[in-house]
Amino acid sequence: MRHQAKPAFPKARHYLEREIHELAQDNPIWHFFRKGSMDGIWYWDLERLENKWISPEFWELIGYDPAHRMHVRGAWKDVIFPEDLDAMLKKFEALRSGPDTPYDQLVRYRHANGSTVWVRCRGLAIRDGNGAPIRMLGTHIDVTPLKQAEETARAAQGVATNANEELKAFAYSTSHDLKSPANTIRMLLEEARRALNTGDLTDAKQMLDKAETTNNAMRGMVDKLLDYTRTVGTTTVPDPIDLDLLLVDVVQDLAADISRSGAKLHVDTLGIAKGIDWQLRKLFQNLISNAIKFQTKGNTPRIEIRTAPSKPGVLTIEVEDNGIGIAEEDQKRIFDLFSTLNRPSLYQGSGVGLAFCARVAHTHGSRLSVKSDLGAGTMFSFQLPS
Amino acid sequence: MKDAQHMSVSPQENASFAIRRLAIIDDAEFDQMLYARLVKRSGLVGELLSFFSAEEALEYFEQPGSLPVDAILLDINMPGMSGFEFLEYVTANRLEEYANVVIVMLTTSLDPADVTRAEQFELVKEYINKPLEAQHLARIHKLLQHSKGAAP
Numbered sequence: 028m029r030h031q032a033k034p035a036f037p038k039a040r041h042y043l044e045r046e047i048h049e050l051a052q053d054n055p056i057w058h059f060f061r062k063g064s065m066d067g068i069w070y071w072d073l074e075r076l077e078n079k080w081i082s083p084e085f086w087e088l089i090g091y092d093p094a095h096r097m098h099v100r101g102a103w104k105d106v107i108f109p110e111d112l113d114a115m116l117k118k119f120e121a122l123r124s125g126p127d128t129p130y131d132q133l134v135r136y137r138h139a140n141g142s143t144v145w146v147r148c149r150g151l152a153i154r155d156g157n158g159a160p161i162r163m164l165g166t167h168i169d170v171t172p173l174k175q176a177e178e179t180a181r182a183a184q185g186v187a188t189n190a191n192e193e194l195k196a197f198a199y200s201t202s203h204d205l206k207s208p209a210n211t212i213r214m215l216l217e218e219a220r221r222a223l224n225t226g227d228l229t230d231a232k233q234m235l236d237k238a239e240t241t242n243n244a245m246r247g248m249v250d251k252l253l254d255y256t257r258t259v260g261t262t263t264v265p266d267p268i269d270l271d272l273l274l275v276d277v278v279q280d281l282a283a284d285i286s287r288s289g290a291k292l293h294v295d296t297l298g299i300a301k302g303i304d305w306q307l308r309k310l311f312q313n314l315i316s317n318a319i320k321f322q323t324k325g326n327t328p329r330i331e332i333r334t335a336p337s338k339p340g341v342l343t344i345e346v347e348d349n350g351i352g353i354a355e356e357d358q359k360r361i362f363d364l365f366s367t368l369n370r371p372s373l374y375q376g377s378g379v380g381l382a383f384c385a386r387v388a389h390t391h392g393s394r395l396s397v398k399s400d401l402g403a404g405t406m407f408s409f410q411l412p413s
Numbered sequence: 414m415k416d417a418q419h420m421s422v423s424p425q426e427n428a429s430f431a432i433r434r435l436a437i438i439d440d441a442e443f444d445q446m447l448y449a450r451l452v453k454r455s456g457l458v459g460e461l462l463s464f465f466s467a468e469e470a471l472e473y474f475e476q477p478g479s480l481p482v483d484a485i486l487l488d489i490n491m492p493g494m495s496g497f498e499f500l501e502y503v504t505a506n507r508l509e510e511y512a513n514v515v516i517v518m519l520t521t522s523l524d525p526a527d528v529t530r531a532e533q534f535e536l537v538k539e540y541i542n543k544p545l546e547a548q549h550l551a552r553i554h555k556l557l558q559h560s561k562g563a564a565p
Contacts, residue, residue, distance in 0.1 A: 199524040203490070207441070207521040210544045214447045237443050366490045 043080035067167035215359030270297035292327035300411035318348035430459035467494035
């Protein structure tokens with residue numbers, strides 16, 4: 028505290044306090060209003076602005092012991108926000124010369140603990156026989172909880188706006204990336220019809236095969252998109268999950284891909300973490316199938332899943348492969364939705380898988396990070412609460 | 414030209430075609446095959462150059478004598494260099510050489526931001542939503558006549 032408490036003189040009543048008690052004449056209604064419907068009162072000498080009496084409740088409200096502060100002249104100026112004090116003095120200037128309008132201002136004070144206390148200050152001028160304002164009697168009402176609710180609402184609105192923007196971008200890119208194969212299928216079917224009309228059955232069959240391939244890729248993409256959308260706005264509470272059991276399942280699901288590619292998969296004991304079961308399942312599924320897919324022809328895919336040292340309360344998991352790797356300049360966009368890096372004829376990717384994985388890491392309070400050297404392999408890592 | 418496909422309908426008589434040389438830059442393999450069929454059927458194009466990436470196209474056009482092409486159909490979303498990155502590169506480094514090339518965006522992007530961005534490139538003359546159709550080729554022919562008329 029900057030202002031060390033001076034010895035208090037509780038018996039020496041402020042002249043303004045004496046005055047206000049004379050005005051109120053110990054009326055029970057006065058006490059009701061003062062204690063029951065307000066957070067404090069103040070009484071200001073408009074002829075000598077340095078003199079202002081503030082009831083003890085005010086000091087309690089902003090975290091000070093009234094016995095020490097209330098009698099220190101001008102002590103309230105140390106806790107008011109300077110810009111609010113300026114506005115206050117301007118209003119008083121206007122009141123002094125202008126008509127008899129009530130004073131009403133939202134004023135911020137600095138609480139002893141550093142937080143902001145919002146107080147609605149209202150007052151009415153008391154005038155002398157000539158109509159000149161000589162005193163102002165006013166009330167304090169603590170509106171901090173309202174202000175805090177307002178802040179929370181505003182923050183929530185900000186989040187909603189962001190979610191809206193995200194949704195819009197998502198809708199555009201989704202419509203594009205689904206329209207694209209739909210167009211291709213349409214053209215392939217036209218070609219097939221043309222070929223049938225000319226009796227070229229071989230060509231018709233080729234076109235239909237290509238249409239089927241495109242259609243399968245499109246269906247795969249729709250499935251992945253559905254997973255992706257399910258992670259948006261997730262409110263599921265994470266459960267403790269036995270990651271080792273989960274990985275046994277995932278590896279079983281991918282058994283065909285693993286044996287076809289001859290991949291060597293090594294999974295360390297990971298233990299238990301808190302998470303959303305289906306999301307983590309799909310995350311590992313995506314990372315493992317990527318490691319198998321993005322592999323130089325003729326190379327045996329080697330995939331290692333392990334934990335890494337981390338802070339208490341978190342479990343860091345790494346998934347490393349010896350695949351084609353990702354160039355440094357591409358690493359920042361691999362997590363963008365529909366971003367693909369390779370010629371579709373070489374490596375068919377939907378552009379959704381890693382975007383999904385990044386979202387899962389995000390819903391688990393973490394980030395998916397990547398370390399990679401082109402041609403030498405890739406390591407993804409993320410954290411889960413343990 | 415590692416991966417680009419080169420289709421010359423009738424090289425000796427290129428001059429008689431509405432579009433003598435047309436390049437299409439698009440990573441979608443089936444689409445490229447379909448464009449080639451459409452182009453052949455239309456009878457409007459003398460020579461078709463198909464590139465599966467913007468990098469491939471740039472590499473090819475760096476070779477002396479590879480330009481001019483009359484028109485380039487350019488996809489936006491491609492792995493590696495995007496259509497916009499291609500345009501940025503060409504605008505910054507090769508603007509004069511491409512000044513007489515009619516560049517047309519060929520895309521499924523419905524994002525108004527993409528249309529706006531395309532419009533900002535002086536080189537881009539048109540924005541076509543896929544699929545490519547014969548009428549689009551006729552339209553490119555018209556644009557070519559127009560640009561030749563304007564700058565003889």
